[in-house]
Amino acid sequence: RHKHVWSKDNVVKSPYEDVNIPEMTIVDYVWRDLEKWPTKTAVHCGVTNRSYSYEQMYKQSRTLATNLIKKFKVRSDDVIGIMSPNIPEYPIVTFGVLAAGGIVTTFNPVYTEYEVQRQIEISDVKIMIAFENCVPVVNKALKLAKKNIPVISIKVEKPLPENTVSLMELIEDPHVDFDILKSVRRKPNDVAIMPYSSGTTGLPKGVELTNRNLVANCEQQTTDVRQYNYTTETHQDVVLAVLPLFHSYGLTIVMLNKMAAGLKLLTLPKFQPDSFLGALKIHRSNILYVAPPMVLFLGSSSQITPEHFASVRLVTSGAAPLPPADVEKMMSKAQGRKFGIVQGYGMTEAAPLVTLSPLDCDDYETVGHAIPNVELRVVDDKMNNLGPGQVGELLIKGPNIMKGYRNNPEANTEVFVDSGWYRSGDIANIDECGLVYITDRLKELIKVKGYQVPPAELENVLKEHPSIHDAAVIGVPDASTGERPKAFVVTVPGSNVKDHEIVEFVEKRVAPYKKITEIEFVDSIPKSVSGKILRRLLQ
Numbered sequence: 001r002h003k004h005v006w007s008k009d010n011v012v013k014s015p016y017e018d019v020n021i022p023e024m025t026i027v028d029y030v031w032r033d034l035e036k037w038p039t040k041t042a043v044h045c046g047v048t049n050r051s052y053s054y055e056q057m058y059k060q061s062r063t064l065a066t067n068l069i070k071k072f073k074v075r076s077d078d079v080i081g082i083m084s085p086n087i088p089e090y091p092i093v094t095f096g097v098l099a100a101g102g103i104v105t106t107f108n109p110v111y112t113e114y115e116v117q118r119q120i121e122i123s124d125v126k127i128m129i130a131f132e133n134c135v136p137v138v139n140k141a142l143k144l145a146k147k148n149i150p151v152i153s154i155k156v157e158k159p160l161p162e163n164t165v166s167l168m169e170l171i172e173d174p175h176v177d178f179d180i181l182k183s184v185r186r187k188p189n190d191v192a193i194m195p196y197s198s199g200t201t202g203l204p205k206g207v208e209l210t211n212r213n214l215v216a217n218c219e220q221q222t223t224d225v226r227q228y229n230y231t232t233e234t235h236q237d238v239v240l241a242v243l244p245l246f247h248s249y250g251l252t253i254v255m256l257n258k259m260a261a262g263l264k265l266l267t268l269p270k271f272q273p274d275s276f277l278g279a280l281k282i283h284r285s286n287i288l289y290v291a292p293p294m295v296l297f298l299g300s301s302s303q304i305t306p307e308h309f310a311s312v313r314l315v316t317s318g319a320a321p322l323p324p325a326d327v328e329k330m331m332s333k334a335q336g337r338k339f340g341i342v343q344g345y346g347m348t349e350a351a352p353l354v355t356l357s358p359l360d361c362d363d364y365e366t367v368g369h370a371i372p373n374v375e376l377r378v379v380d381d382k383m384n385n386l387g388p389g390q391v392g393e394l395l396i397k398g399p400n401i402m403k404g405y406r407n408n409p410e411a412n413t414e415v416f417v418d419s420g421w422y423r424s425g426d427i428a429n430i431d432e433c434g435l436v437y438i439t440d441r442l443k444e445l446i447k448v449k450g451y452q453v454p455p456a457e458l459e460n461v462l463k464e465h466p467s468i469h470d471a472a473v474i475g476v477p478d479a480s481t482g483e484r485p486k487a488f489v490v491t492v493p494g495s496n497v498k499d500h501e502i503v504e505f506v507e508k509r510v511a512p513y514k515k516i517t518e519i520e521f522v523d524s525i526p527k528s529v530s531g532k533i534l535r536r537l538l539q
């Protein structure tokens with residue numbers, strides 16, 4: 001940890017040696033060691049016990065790919081949406097779309113029709129593949145968007161929703177001939193997966209992650225943590241897949257990276273105490289990826305006993321600041337049982353991992369070192385590099401940084417500076433040894449339980465209310481969710497609209513975690529001369 005990481009001009013290098021990034025697509029990368037574990041379980045649902053082996057997944061995803069090309073005329077670069085909670089079919093769909101040459105865009109399964117509509121429109125989605133419970137929202141969104149595209153339903157229990165095609169028929173078709181897949185040619189720089197992120201400002205944007213970005217980020221995790229998860233002939237690690245797979249953290253770290261290494265994914269469709277406890281005790285998940293509220297749960301729930309930690313070998317937290325006190329509580333619950341605790345820092349635009357703390361680190365404030373092939377800078381507001389310990393905005397460079405936001409040159413000019421340095425919008429400092437500390441957020445993004453809540457989105461919704469003249473939203477600290485959205489509202493003259501009416505108005509239009517938790521009525525919203533909301537002042 002004392003290697004020389006600072007250059008003379010204050011660029012910080014990773015203390016790890018560079019890794020080689022294979023020139024292949026992410027789907028070829030995931031299946032490249034398939035023959036080592038064909039019959040091992042790839043994915044197992046912790047609620048229904050539905051499961052698939054690696055060879056089943058491979059075959060079914062290729063069957064889906066063939067059907068997408070033959071029956072749905074999918075062509076390279078067509079964008080296909082997936083809207084589903086974490087279920088065993090999630091990877092089949094993802095790898096099927098990729099094998100057909102399509103681009104996957106992932107939807108949060110709790111989105112409302114308005115949120116789905118916007119993403120469908122911006123991505124120009126050609127087909128939606130949705131879990132049965134999400135189909136009604138998808139249909140409403142398509143109606144709003146005045147779009148008539150095929151909807152494939154991931155039907156598990158219910159009868160097939162009207163006007164949809166069954167995914168099961170498309171993946172279990174015994175008569176397909178895979179020959180057509182040979183004509184699909186995808187290159188490392190082609191876009192593979194497009195999750196959404198608001199980045200430093202504004203509304204959610206399509207984040208174009210190429211095959212290279214994703215393969216790179218899987219390989220870049222070859223730090224000292226790699227020894228902690230593996231599969232051999234006699235052993236298979238079980239990774240808990242409770243973090244949503246539509247989000248880059250779950251997608252790359254839990255699904256792509258771990259399936260490439262032959263682990264078993266134990267999927268939970270949502271965080272729910274009973275199934276979470278079952279995943280630990282019955283299914284013996286040993287590699288846990290969590291967000292800070294789950295560390296709090298592990299440290300404070302009366303249902304948690306030391307036995308729940310019996311099989312755990314590694315806990316990684318990320319997506320929001322981790323209060324060290326919550327780590328201490330989790331450790332005391334474990335009563336001396338030993339396992340690794342690390343913190344990761346990343347973002348959708350970095351596919352997503354950027355830094356990871358070392359395994360032997362007992363400093364829970366740091367998010368660790370730059371992962372291999374990543375360089376960092378901390379800069380002042382004139383983009384001058386700062387030295388060790390100095391606080392400024394963190395800039396990132398590496399093979400994992402996105403190609404750009406889809407069809408959005410303005411946003412791209414804003415976030416990319418000095419040829420290829422990406423502005424994280426996070427405030428950080430880096431010590432002499434290269435350990436990174438995230439201390440604040442420059443960007444307007446609010447994070448509720450690690451989920452993105454873009455204030456601009458809530459402000460637009462608020463301003464649609466007939467009694468609201470102007471509005472601004474900021475994040476305020478919250479012990480259980482990290483942050484929660486608070487709105488400042490200027491009403492139109494003569495209005496006597498009540499708090500709860502505004503809360504309900506917003507609630508109908510956005511996903512539940514974006515719900516406004518507090519309203520303050522003000523005479524005006526403080527703004528700069530150029531019209532930007534002065535959020536610091538509101539804070």
Ligand code: 4UU
Nearest residue numbers: 197249318319320321344345346347348352353367438
């Ligand atoms: C303080 O949250 C993510 C990705 C997180 C991630 C990925 C791989 C964590 C660990 C890992 O192994 O992506 P987004 O795009 O939803 O949000 C990105 C923002 C960051 O810019 C930062 O503000 O979320 C915040 N953030 C964190 N903040 C992410 N991780 C951390 C962290 N501490 N550890």
